[in-house]
Amino acid sequence: MKKKFIVVAIPFLITFCILGFVPANVYTPYRQYNSDSLSGEQLARLYCNICHKFPEPNLLDKPTWKEHVLPNMGWRLGVRKKGENPYKDIEQEEAELMKALKVYPNQPLISEQNWNKIVAYYLQNSPREPLPQKNMLSFDSVLKNFHTQSISFAGKALPQTSLIKFDTTASLLYIGDAQHTLYVMRKDLSMLAVLHVESPPVDLCFGNGYPRILCIGSINPSEKKQGSFYYADTITNLYSRFDKLARPVCIKEMDINGDGKKDILICQFGNYTGRLSWYDAGDPRKEHVLKLQPGAIHAEVKDMNNDGLPDIVALFAQAREQLVVFMNKGRGRFEEKIIYEFPPVYGCNYFELADFNKDGHPDILMTNGDNWDLSPIHKNYHGIRILMNDGKNNFSVKKFIPLYGACKAVARDFDHDGDLDIAAISFYDDPEDPAHAFLYLENKGNLAFSPFYSPDAGAGKWLTMEVADVNHDGYDDIVLGSFIYSMGELTKLAAKGVEHFPQAIILWNDHKQE
Numbered sequence: 001m002k003k004k005f006i007v008v009a010i011p012f013l014i015t016f017c018i019l020g021f022v023p024a025n026v027y028t029p030y031r032q033y034n035s036d037s038l039s040g041e042q043l044a045r046l047y048c049n050i051c052h053k054f055p056e057p058n059l060l061d062k063p064t065w066k067e068h069v070l071p072n073m074g075w076r077l078g079v080r081k082k083g084e085n086p087y088k089d090i091e092q093e094e095a096e097l098m099k100a101l102k103v104y105p106n107q108p109l110i111s112e113q114n115w116n117k118i119v120a121y122y123l124q125n126s127p128r129e130p131l132p133q134k135n136m137l138s139f140d141s142v143l144k145n146f147h148t149q150s151i152s153f154a155g156k157a158l159p160q161t162s163l164i165k166f167d168t169t170a171s172l173l174y175i176g177d178a179q180h181t182l183y184v185m186r187k188d189l190s191m192l193a194v195l196h197v198e199s200p201p202v203d204l205c206f207g208n209g210y211p212r213i214l215c216i217g218s219i220n221p222s223e224k225k226q227g228s229f230y231y232a233d234t235i236t237n238l239y240s241r242f243d244k245l246a247r248p249v250c251i252k253e254m255d256i257n258g259d260g261k262k263d264i265l266i267c268q269f270g271n272y273t274g275r276l277s278w279y280d281a282g283d284p285r286k287e288h289v290l291k292l293q294p295g296a297i298h299a300e301v302k303d304m305n306n307d308g309l310p311d312i313v314a315l316f317a318q319a320r321e322q323l324v325v326f327m328n329k330g331r332g333r334f335e336e337k338i339i340y341e342f343p344p345v346y347g348c349n350y351f352e353l354a355d356f357n358k359d360g361h362p363d364i365l366m367t368n369g370d371n372w373d374l375s376p377i378h379k380n381y382h383g384i385r386i387l388m389n390d391g392k393n394n395f396s397v398k399k400f401i402p403l404y405g406a407c408k409a410v411a412r413d414f415d416h417d418g419d420l421d422i423a424a425i426s427f428y429d430d431p432e433d434p435a436h437a438f439l440y441l442e443n444k445g446n447l448a449f450s451p452f453y454s455p456d457a458g459a460g461k462w463l464t465m466e467v468a469d470v471n472h473d474g475y476d477d478i479v480l481g482s483f484i485y486s487m488g489e490l491t492k493l494a495a496k497g498v499e500h501f502p503q504a505i506i507l508w509n510d511h512k513q514e
Contacts (some may be wrong), residue, residue, distance in 0.1 A: 036113055040121025049075070052319045055343040057125035061373050064130075067121045067187035068374040069345075078105040079115050097223040101272055103152065133380040133402040136236035137451045139436045145415070145510045146478070148441075148456035150502035153183060153475055158490060158501040159460060161481030162200040162219065166468035169206060172468060175481065175504055178219055182232075187470050189506070191294065198228050203251045209233065213268075214251045221271045222247065227449035242284045253282070254301045256310055257332040265312065267296035276314050280332070290326050290334060294318040300353050302362060303328075304393050313339075313353065315366070321348045323364065325393060327406050339364070339387070339395050346381060347371055347428065356420055356447065361389040369406030371428035384409045384424055386447060399447045403439060407431025410467045412476045415511045419443040423478050425462040434458035434496055438480060461489065475509035 001054040038046070048054050060069060075086040086104045096102070108115075141181040156177065163176030172192065173185045178200040184193040190275045195213075204213040211232040211397045217226030224482025227245030250267040257263060261281040274294035280286035302312040309328035316322050323339040342348055347370030353362040364387040371379070383406050386399035405428035422441040431437060440459035441449035460482025470477045484490050490501060 024042075028488070038114070038117075040117035040119075040124075043110075044118045044121055046117065047110065050179075052344040053176070053341050055345055057122045057126055058131060058402075059343060059345050059379070059381070060122055061130045061377060062126045062127060062128050064375045065378055066465070067118075070119055070122060070321065072374055074115060074119075075104045077110050078108040079110065079112070080104075080373075090338060094222060094224070098272065103272055103382070130315050130377045131380045132492055133378070133404070135382075135397070136402055137439070139433065139439075139451065141452045143440050143452040143454045143507075145514065146454065146507040147506065147510055148454065149189070149506050150362070150459065150500070151185075151189060151504040151506065152500075152502045153177075155499075158484055158487065159482040159501050160200075160213040160485075161215070161464055161483050161503050163202050164464045164481040164504060165202070165204045165481050166466055166470060166479070167204075167206045167211065168468060171470075171472065173466075173479065174204055174211070177503065178483070182213065187472065195232060199226060202249050205251055205253050205494055206466040207253075212251075216247050216249060217245065218247060223271050223273065224345070227268070229264075240282060240284050242279075244265070246274050250296075250298050252299060252301050254310055256301070256328070257313075258309070258330070265299055265301065267299050267314065269297055269318065270294040271318075271436045274318065276312075276316075278312075288332060290314070291316070291324065291336065293320060295321070297348075298350055300351075302353055304362065313351075313364075314350050315348060317348045317370065319344055320344050321368075323348075323387075324349065337393070340369065340397075345365070345375055345379070347379075349406075350408040354408065354420055356386060356411070357388065359389075359391065361391045361393075363389050364395060365409055365411050365422065367403075367406040367409045367424065367430050369404065369426060371405055376428075378404055378429075382406055382429075384422065401441065401449065405437075407463060408465050410465060412467055414440075414476055414509060415442070416475070417443075420444065422449065423465065423467060425465050425480060427461055427463045427483070430492070432496075434461075434493055434498055437462055454507065456505060456507075458496075459498055459500060459505060460484070461493070470506065471508065473509075473512050475512050477509050480505050480507070 045054050125153045137166050162176035162178045165174045171187045175183045180197050180199050182195040182201050186192055198217040199217050199498050200219050201213050202216045205212040212231050214229045225244040225246045227248040230243035246268040247270050249269045251264045252265040256278050264279045275292050276290045276296040277287050290394050295316040297315050299314040299319040301310050301312055311328045312326040314324050321342040325337050326334040346368045348368040349370045351364050351366035354365050356363045366385050369382040383403040384401040385397050387395040388398040403426050405426040407425050407427035409422050409424040414421045421443045424439045426437045436457050437460035440452040460504050462480045463483035464481035466479045467476050
């Protein structure tokens, strides 16, 4: 998922304050700290903390701060050089939406002297080159006990897989393509149907025959609200239709308020605006906003405190990158608690709940590695994290596994030895060996993992991954979906020896045969 790193404009937040969505003290620095006596660091901490967690200078190298991030931050504070037009490379309709939000204000919100102090602070305290990762994984062990099968579709020279999901009840594998197509395959990978959808499909809900399809509207960052959620069977009108969603990316169905009816939870990632909402009984007219903030990218519904009520854990991956739990207080009321917060360059993109220490309390497995915007450099903090639950829903990072460009990680007991192994993909990196974009981590106990890679995984750029027992042999298989953004990316892969470009590959789990 493409996203902006320093994205929520301060004037936009001020507008939110006026509308009552954000506490009014969010913009007090403008009223109280217009002083030339503050240092560059003090000014940076005041201004940067308004929109996101303060980024330390060493998170990026000096050239990246100077040439990309700081100029963009300056635009958001109304600081621009004479004749500079921040909208010159933006499509007109998109630019008009941004102007309405005052993303790049016409008047400076900070004095030139104070802005120069902030710039000097970052340039003086950042490293000349990106800091290297410590304890990098060694890709010297080939994955065994899995065999690979490619999945290709006629007429698709450039694979752009936006969705992979398996319906366990119907034993059907769904593969969505950014060119508005959804392929439906049986468990033996024979084709059942090809559906044409409204925009790139990104998630599905199953039940009652045909699935319900969540379409993002625009893969690329956009403020246009073109997403939709609808029943695949256009003849049967069993469910209400959702339109004008702000780049929705994740959907869940569950009875949230205890009235016996299925409610719908939708993550609308958006761009400069977005939200996390649930809809009573799946009615688009009965929206309950949990958090009015861009970047809602994934959510899980689970009773986190064993009170019998389903709580909601969500990841926000835009500006304020944070894991949040919404504790269910009954009757549709929720109390928000921030689990963990990250600086805006971390590129958080996925999490799931998994009990690694078997204490009955869900821990969190998450990835951060989104690297597609202002700072496409190697970052030593990109990788896989395990956040352990202390039993009271307080979480701390107990394991970090470095992986440049990490995109998704899934925990399953693949070998049935009683502990959770991890399958992970890296999308936002350009490794020398493309096969290193997939990683299998075998659990050796006490959060120690042995890494393995599959040479067959060098055939694509893996944006999506599904783990399911596709062939019903009792062991989970791994399905990887390739998204090659442009012919330039395909050419780079070809130059590294990749000869074929499937839409997906499936790693069949052979552990049963041991």
